[in-house]
Amino acid sequence: MARIKDVAAQAGVSVATVSRVLNDNPAVTEETRQRVYAAMAALNYVPNAVARSLRTEATRTLGLIIGDILNPFFTELARAVEDEARAAGYTVVIGNADERADRQDHYVRALLEQRVDGLLVCPTAEVTPLVEEVVRGGRPLVFLDRVLPGLDVPSVRADGTEAIRELAGHLRDLGHRRVAFISGPGTLSTGRERTTAFLAAADEAGLAVPPEYVRVGDFRTGSGQALTAALLDLPEPPEVIFLGDNLMALGALDEIRERGLRIPDDIGIVSFDDVPWFGHISPPITAISQPTAELGRRAVRVLLDMLAGRRAESVVLPAHLIVRSSCGESGEGGECVARGATGEAAERGQAGTGGRERRGRRTAALAGEEGKVTA
Amino acid sequence: MARIKDVAAQAGVSVATVSRVLNDNPAVTEETRQRVYAAMAALNYVPNAVARSLRTEATRTLGLIIGDILNPFFTELARAVEDEARAAGYTVVIGNADERADRQDHYVRALLEQRVDGLLVCPTAEVTPLVEEVVRGGRPLVFLDRVLPGLDVPSVRADGTEAIRELAGHLRDLGHRRVAFISGPGTLSTGRERTTAFLAAADEAGLAVPPEYVRVGDFRTGSGQALTAALLDLPEPPEVIFLGDNLMALGALDEIRERGLRIPDDIGIVSFDDVPWFGHISPPITAISQPTAELGRRAVRVLLDMLAGRRAESVVLPAHLIVRSSCGESGEGGECVARGATGEAAERGQAGTGGRERRGRRTAALAGEEGKVTA
DNA sequence: GTCCTCCATGTAATCGATTTCACGAGGGTA
DNA sequence: TACCCTCGTGAAATCGATTACATGGAGGAC
Incomplete structure (x- = not known):
């Protein structure tokens, strides 16, 4: 798979210039920009989001953990979350907790490892140690549909x-x-x-x-x-x-x-x-x-507020x-x-x-x- | 967030040793291993999958693109895919194409950027250039539920x-x-x-x-x-x-x-x-x-076969x-x-x-x- | 003509892991 | 005692991008 270095060589520029083109940096002449685009097309270049995320410390990905994917309520919720997130340029990774605390924790952990930028969780009954740690660690988190007592986390619910x-x-x-x-x-x-x-x-x-x-x-x-x-x-x-x-x-x-x-x-x-x-x-x-759909959309907006450093308010x-x-x-x-x-x-x-x-x-x-x- | 370097310092070992512990490499004494575990716990260390993936060129993630997330058929399919994949140690990222070719391509592209290890696609009507390119590029791909004519891609369907x-x-x-x-x-x-x-x-x-x-x-x-x-x-x-x-x-x-x-x-x-x-x-x-559920499970197995370099056979x-x-x-x-x-x-x-x-x-x-x- | 500014571009450090190779201690054998 | 193996560990290169800083050429002011 072609790397940025290959594109740079093909276009006769440096990797920095290619990166600038990728990120719409205006400090690139139109002519160079076109040469780079041509090189990317010729090589079927697809930027490596893994490498980008490592460097930028942001994945533009949100994690969503739902109670039960076979329950139409959660399906509709997931769809709305996905729509709103995509509109804001984010990808959503969905985890199906199947109403089990251990599954929920499995996904919280997996999503943390993947370094999602924020978490939307429909919590199961228990406050698990892992969830507590996420809260203590100050990672962006919003409860959706359900809330857990005793935790200071913004929530969106009906x-x-x-x-x-x-x-x-x-x-x-x-x-x-x-x-x-x-x-x-x-x-x-x-x-x-x-x-x-x-x-x-x-x-x-x-x-x-x-x-x-x-x-x-x-x-x-x-x-x-x-x-x-x-x-x-x-x-x-x-x-x-x-x-x-x-x-x-x-x-x-x-x-x-x-x-x-x-x-x-x-x-x-x-x-x-x-x-x-x-x-x-x-x-x-x-x-x-x-x-339901509005709950999902609102939850995404609250989470994006947190990511932007704005004050996040719970919604009912x-x-x-x-x-x-x-x-x-x-x-x-x-x-x-x-x-x-x-x-x-x-x-x-x-x-x-x-x-x-x-x-x-x-x-x-x-x-x-x-x-x-x-x- | 703690890095492997911090864990190494805390445990008084090198980063290489911590990495070995993370990957269950047997060439670490039990005593060192315990020290490293203790350090990880003390620092609430969560390994960075982004960095790992960059180095290993594998994300242990599969992409699934479904036709319509509000259709219970696809919901059940997604659930089965997710279950089977998780059992094999893979995470699934779901994209909802909403029966639109442009949405489908949006997700194919996004998932390629994320460097998923393989793709499961319930294709929309058209053979898009992007899908053709994926096939030509030899990336692991399986069609699910539906097939596209004229492409040599394994499929799983009823x-x-x-x-x-x-x-x-x-x-x-x-x-x-x-x-x-x-x-x-x-x-x-x-x-x-x-x-x-x-x-x-x-x-x-x-x-x-x-x-x-x-x-x-x-x-x-x-x-x-x-x-x-x-x-x-x-x-x-x-x-x-x-x-x-x-x-x-x-x-x-x-x-x-x-x-x-x-x-x-x-x-x-x-x-x-x-x-x-x-x-x-x-x-x-x-x-x-x-x-439905069996279709999803089979599709994952076919895809895993491809990833393992085994011959992938279509299933009906x-x-x-x-x-x-x-x-x-x-x-x-x-x-x-x-x-x-x-x-x-x-x-x-x-x-x-x-x-x-x-x-x-x-x-x-x-x-x-x-x-x-x-x- | 000299000097300064501006701007497009390049060089190289960096993100956090994995992995190759080297090293040194300890034990067995001659 | 000298030599060799084994084995646990460490140093450093590497993955592919981003980005701070350096560079060099064009153009304007004096």
Whole structure:
């Protein structure tokens, strides 16, 4: 493979001049520049980023560690991160932690060895020694989606509190009184928050939530199915089950289908986390949608701020209730689509889902102040 | 950040010795080794992979360029590639071409600059000059899922011919006579192959396929919906629509739901590409499943073969028909599950889908000879 | 004509590892 | 005692770029 030295020889200049051409240094005459370009083309020269990085101490690469690459939420997040980073001239290396602390650490270490310029991490439950060391070492780091307690690290995440409150009101307005919640692990910040928010919202809306209506899952399909089964087997089963994430909702659908129950007539379903196909099936699933792509983009910007030595501020964006038909909503009518085709669905590059989605009042109103900044 | 020189000073040895410890060179006494380890721990030393790569001319990194990161097929592929590569001590850098030739080239170039040891590419339609140059330059390259004509590059892909033939027989046995196909772009090898296979299989099964029953989509949701609409509007609409990939199936579901039609009573649906949720909705969608994870693993092994200087052979794996209930199949009974819980579904880390899936006879028989090797 | 300035270009040090070769201590053999 | 091997370790070259500093020629001011 041709090196800068070969290009220099071919063009009859020094390596310094070739380097200047590579870096768009204006102190090169147009004529020399052209000669160098010609030499590069003739030799199929591809600059060696490894050598450049060694010298410049910068790789123009960001590391992203996600929870589970098979979860569509993280996929969408990764895509947005990649888009935003590429626009800024950065490459992204993705690590899939598979929700395991040891895998997470494996990637943190590998990415540090590769000398990525900064790290975006969706942390697993634990504060591992390696992560602590990264923080202590002052390396640019941003938490995404989830946060770890006790560490002074900027974070970018969604807050579902308001959307969950709205959901509780929505269910009450539909006449439901018995609503159950299958939450995520208490070890994840997202799991804890959603549970707290649900209990408060249910209380406020006057919904009864006996202890047996709150179950703890693990954000995976199997627990969604098993816990749904347990709820359906109760002497007084709930009218609606609220699943703490999209994978557990998958499991719930499975259990409901296997029992031959109909949605929403026999049992209502809501999912935290909206995924593309929720709007395409029959009936479409009512869900709380996180501004996933925006989270990814914001996280990159926060990290780039840190890299530029600017002050990095944590970001919290509101989640939104997307009303569809899985809780007994009437098919049509009602106040329609606040941001319709320009909203999340369009962001995902899909055709609209037929205009039947409604965003509730509260969140629609909030849309204007999306992205309030916190300390 | 501590360098090898600092570790050497701290341990009272030379940099050469530290390097030997890093590389598990046996010519170091146990006592020295321990001193070096202690020094590394004291300084929080993280070896600099950039410097190492410059010297060794190897990055232990593979590049993977996928068609569309929002398509679950590619997500699963990426995951499998990553798993297999990590097991072999390699890191994977993923590039999302978004089905655009310019994006593909952007990543090919970026990955070459990063000096990845090898490339796995799911090529877009065109043979770009850059790709040609990579081939001519003899850099390790493997095509995955799709192939480009006229280039002598090993490939790893699935062949749906047999599964499509089986599907045609299955539909005929269910009493269907009018089956339509929405294919992928003729510019992609996967699009062409599926169309050819469908026409041959329909003919063999005695299904009538008038020209207006074959439509050309673009592997995206919108075209699936629009072309489904066109088929449903025909004077004599088909009884079953076979979608060429999972995203177009999403669009078809959308159109069917909007029209208030029922599956399978009003219209039957089959999808090429099985995705996790097809088995979890009502009714579960009959689909042709590719051995996605195995494709990814095989591709890595072929690439590693090339890196090791071994002869690299292309691999073709058969796709399988997964019979569910979206074409009017009777709910239960029939010969059941050939590989059930140990098959693809389990591979994806999901709970089984209730044991209602059936694999047809032909593919079940083929399972034994999966992975025949071609030149 | 001399001197100074400016500017395009070249020379060489540098980044942090790996690796070749040399060296010296210790032990075995003659 | 002299010689040779073995073995652990160190000194220094090297990978391919960037960049501070040096250089030399053209052109303007006096």
